[in-house]
Amino acid sequence: MTEHRETSLGLQDNTELLHRISARLADRFAGVFAAETVERYVFESYAALARTAKVTAYLPATTEHFANDRLNALAKSNAVAAGVPEVLFVCVQNAGRSQMAAALLTVEAKGRIHVRSAGSLPSAELDPDVVAVMSEMGLDLARNYPKPLTDDVVRASDVVITMGCGDSCPIYPGKRYEDWELPDPAGQPLETVREIRDQIHARVKTLVASLTKETTLP
Numbered sequence: 001m002t003e004h005r006e007t008s009l010g011l012q013d014n015t016e017l018l019h020r021i022s023a024r025l026a027d028r029f030a031g032v033f034a035a036e037t038v039e040r041y042v043f044e045s046y047a048a049l050a051r052t053a054k055v056t057a058y059l060p061a062t063t064e065h066f067a068n069d070r071l072n073a074l075a076k077s078n079a080v081a082a083g084v085p086e087v088l089f090v091c092v093q094n095a096g097r098s099q100m101a102a103a104l105l106t107v108e109a110k111g112r113i114h115v116r117s118a119g120s121l122p123s124a125e126l127d128p129d130v131v132a133v134m135s136e137m138g139l140d141l142a143r144n145y146p147k148p149l150t151d152d153v154v155r156a157s158d159v160v161i162t163m164g165c166g167d168s169c170p171i172y173p174g175k176r177y178e179d180w181e182l183p184d185p186a187g188q189p190l191e192t193v194r195e196i197r198d199q200i201h202a203r204v205k206t207l208v209a210s211l212t213k214e215t216t217l218p
Contacts, residue, residue: 014046014059014060017060018042018043018046018060018063019039021042021060021063021064021067022035022038022039022042022043023035024064025038025041025042025064025067025068025071026038026039028068029071029075032071032075033071033074033075038067038071041067041070041071041074042063042064042067044067045063045066045067045070046059046060046063046067048066048148048150049062049063049066049145049147049148052122052123052124052146053124054124054125058145062145066147069116069147069153070150070152070153072156073086073116073150073152073153073155073156073157074152074155074156076156077152077155077156084111084112084113084114085112085113085114085158085159085211086113086114086115086116086156086157086158086159087105087113087114087115087116087157087158087159087160087161087207087211088116088117088118088153088154088156088157088159088160088161089101089102089105089115089116089117089118089161089163090117090118090119090120090149090160090161090162090163090165090169091117091119091120091162091163091164091165091184092119092120092121092164092165092184093119093121093122093123093146093186094117094118094119094122094123094146094147094149095119095122095123095125095126095127095130095146095186096126096127096130096184096185096186096196097163097164097180097182097184097185097196097200098117098118098119098163099117099126099130099141099144099146100130100133100134100141100185100196100197100200101117101161101163101180101200101203101204102115102116102117103134103139103141103144104139104197104200104201104204105204105207105208107139108204108205108208109208109211109212112208112211112212113208113211113212116153116157117147118147118148118149118150118153119146119147119148119149119165120149120165120169122146122147122148122149123146124146125145125146126141126142126144126145126146127185127186127193129185129188129190129193130185130193130197132190132193133190133193133194133197134197136194137197149165149169151170154169154170154172154175155172157175158175158176159175159176159177159178159207159211160175160176160177160178161177161178161179161180161207162177162178162179162180163179163180163182164181164182164184180200180203182196182199182200183196185197
């Protein structure tokens with residue numbers, strides 16, 4: 001039986017598995033990033049997610065997804081030509097408002113906008129009441145997970161929308177920034193969480209109309 005070392009994070013050492021993830025992503029990004037860059041992003045993503053992970057069984061899978069998204073963001077920010085508009089929703093824990101906004105925008109945009117969300121101090125898991133009210137709309141957030149806010153996803157975004165996270169989001173010239181003042185659903189009655197969801201949905205529809213109009217202009 002293979003002996004596992006304990007890391008400083010108190011988790012089993014997944015070095016070999018992370019190397020395999022790095023190899024897969026290096027193949028995917030061949031010609032875009034060096035294998036060393038991909039590996040660094042994989043190990044950094046693992047460390048960032050492990051800090052708040054309650055259940056470690058899915059950590060390698062979420063690491064691969066998170067690292068892949070960060071590398072896509074980095075590739076986009078390095079590219080000269082702009083393609084589909086990129087929107088980033090940021091709140092403190094990435095467990096409520098920003099997750100609802102990202103899910104609603106994904107549906108409303110119908111592939112015309114690329115959507116991300118992140119948290120300045122991400123929680124270990126999504127708010128169960130948020131998952132419940134979104135499921136009422138037929139949107140399954142059960143597999144989603146809170147993600148740390150990283151510089152690369154901000155750089156890649158055309159629009160950054162903050163929700164109660166103060167000055168934690170870095171500011172870059174040329175980006176469109178909005179602050180949506182909405183109550184935090186954490187600890188609120190279910191009816192209040194529904195009201196917050198509906199407020200976000202209305203704002204998302206306005207955002208879609210704005211961005212799709214901008215991208216169709218000559």
